[in-house]
Amino acid sequence: MPALQLTDVSKTYAAGAETVEVLSGVSLAAEPGDAVVLTGPSGVGKSTLLYLVGLLEPPTGGRVELFGETPWDYDERRQAKFRAERIGFVFQDHHLLPQLTVTENLLVPVLAGRTVTKADEVRAAELLDRVDLSHRATHRPGRLSGGERQRAALCRALINEPGLLLADEPTGNLDPATAETVGTLLLDLAKDAGTTLLCVTHSLDLAARFPRKLAFAGGKVTET
Numbered sequence: 215m216p217a218l219q220l221t222d223v224s225k226t227y228a229a230g231a232e233t234v235e236v237l238s239g240v241s242l243a244a245e246p247g248d249a250v251v252l253t254g255p256s257g258v259g260k261s262t263l264l265y266l267v268g269l270l271e272p273p274t275g276g277r278v279e280l281f282g283e284t285p286w287d288y289d290e291r292r293q294a295k296f297r298a299e300r301i302g303f304v305f306q307d308h309h310l311l312p313q314l315t316v317t318e319n320l321l322v323p324v325l326a327g328r329t330v331t332k333a334d335e336v337r338a339a340e341l342l343d344r345v346d347l348s349h350r351a352t353h354r355p356g357r358l359s360g361g362e363r364q365r366a367a368l369c370r371a372l373i374n375e376p377g378l379l380l381a382d383e384p385t386g387n388l389d390p391a392t393a394e395t396v397g398t399l400l401l402d403l404a405k406d407a408g409t410t411l412l413c414v415t416h417s418l419d420l421a422a423r424f425p426r427k428l429a430f431a432g433g434k435v436t437e438t
């Protein structure tokens with residue numbers, strides 16, 4: 215069963231009295247463990263596509279199947295649970311909460327569904343170790359460098375062992391050397407966890423490292 219299947223998906227935004235059609239008849243599929251990068255010109259709708267896969271922005275038409283389920287049909291509560299448990303997000307900005315420590319930030323997606331257990335704390339510590347951030351566990355994000363924050367955000371995205379990891383320009387705010395480190399961790403951690411990775415980026419360096427590449431132009435997705 216595909217981890218992700220979009221069939222004839224469309225998306226129209228209301229912009230004042232006008233409507234803007236961003237996606238029209240987009241279809242794509244990804245198997246469990248696939249690492250897929252999506253590139254394309256600015257404004258073509260890459261982030262929009264990621265957001266409707268991530269249950270953040272509803273499609274106007276078509277079908278979004280994740281692990282054989284159609285979570286856009288769920289009520290808000292069930293959808294929120296699905297999102298927290300099955301989908302991890304990494305954005306261009308880390309979106310860490312400034313008042314929480316790094317470890318507490320990692321555990322936020324756990325708290326979305328249930329109380330934190332010892333096993334969650336162990337997993338958080340293991341993830342931080344994996345990205346070389348153990349020494350920052352009790353620090354607040356304000357004291358971290360950009361690369362450290364993004365590594366922490368990556369750990370947070372993976373804390374619930376999601377089947378799907380979505381990354382929107384994850385290295386966009388980083389210098390080239392740091393971007394390379396974060397890109398490596400993104401790919402390696404997703405692979406280790408068997409997570410399906412869908413990443414949107416303008417970075418040719420990052421895109422080149424993905425085994426599967428999709429180009430998005432003229433409202434259509436093509437394999438390259």
Ligand SMILES: Nc1ncnc2c1ncn2[C@@H]1O[C@H](COP(=O)(O)OP(=O)(O)OP(=O)(O)O)[C@@H](O)[C@H]1O
Pocket residue numbers: 227228229234236254255256257258259260261262263
């Ligand atoms: N909430 C919204 N309301 C109205 N229009 C929107 C909204 N979000 C995005 N758009 C429009 O949809 C189009 C696609 O935006 P999107 O951010 O998905 O593109 P993108 O390919 O990710 O661009 P970039 O590479 O610059 O990040 C753009 O024209 C944008 O202005």
